[in-house]
Amino acid sequence: FKNYSETLDPFGNRFPLSETYSATVDRKGNIWLAEDGNGMLQLDAEFRVIKRWNQLPNTAGNYRDYLEPRVIKGDTLIFHNWYNGISRLDLRTAQVFNFSPITDVDQPELRQTFVSRSGQVYGYGWGRFGKLNIGSGKFKQVDIPLNNEGRPDLVMAAAEDQKGMIWLGLGQNGLLCIDPNKMQVIDSWKRDTTSSPKTRVLDLVSKNDKLYFTFDKEGLAVLDVKTKELRSFSKKDGLCSDELNGVLQDESGSIWAYSSSGISWFDEEHERFRSFNEADGMISENVHHAIV
Secondary structure (H helix, E strand, O other): OOOOOEEEOOOOOEEEOOOEEEEEEOOOOOEEEEEOOOOEEEEOOOOOEEEEEOOOOOEOEOOOOOEEEEEEEOOEEEEEEOOOEEEEEEOOOOOEEEOHHHOOOOOOOEEEEEEOOOOOEEEEEEOEEEEEOOOOOOEEEOOOOEOOOOOEOEEEEEEEOOOOOEEEEEOOOOEEEEEOOOOEEEEEEOOOOOOOOOOOEEEEEEEOOEEEEEEOOOOEEEEEOOOOOEEEEOHHHOOOOOOEEEEEEOOOOOEEEEEOOEEEEEEOOOOEEEEEOHHHOOOOOOOOOOOO
16 A cells, blocks of 8 residues: 655645545546545645645635535536535636536535546436536436435436446435436336345446445445346455445456445455455555545
């Protein structure tokens, strides 16, 4: 492990990194970090500060500097502000456009975005999933099933499968598969709640014909999308924790899970895990967010 607790700007000024909580990487290999109430840091591949982005002008009034970078497409950064929802930053001009027609200032409905392999940007959050036109702000959405409170369910996670279909992880209704061309639901899966009442999907990865996702306090789940057979793995199987914060796939196709008790690599062939924590050199085993 190579750990960073602080970094330097070109003038030698020190920047602590202990208050960062989300990150993304742009096409040049630069790293974007969210600081707790201090905007965003843009770092090079050696973790040296290029620029701090805060107090950004926008179309909806002054931001409080709780800014979380989401995805980068070309010279455009999509970021989330706790009080103003999803916004677009033009990296060439430093101008900000707030997607006000699809957010609520008091309780933003769009909280996450991701980019498909074709370059399409999607947004999701409270009762919402749809295609986001980052130029016009237009948002074409799909109907989300109602939760137990009678409102559209919370979309917690999204992933693109090998056929280009989009799978959604929901708060109470399991998984939905969306045809992005027709913006229609074409498949779904919901857990049998007689075996467990926990249905909230916290994070989601698609690989081949399987979905890897995390349930509340129940480790890692693997669903065969053809047969709908579900396999579950827990700390008893070598997983770092039953309470996972997320799951991701690296460039080689390996599946990783992370938690407040470290990270785990999934050996799929033998269905076992190799876990890492502070004893292996991590600066902290409390992993809130991870990127590759």
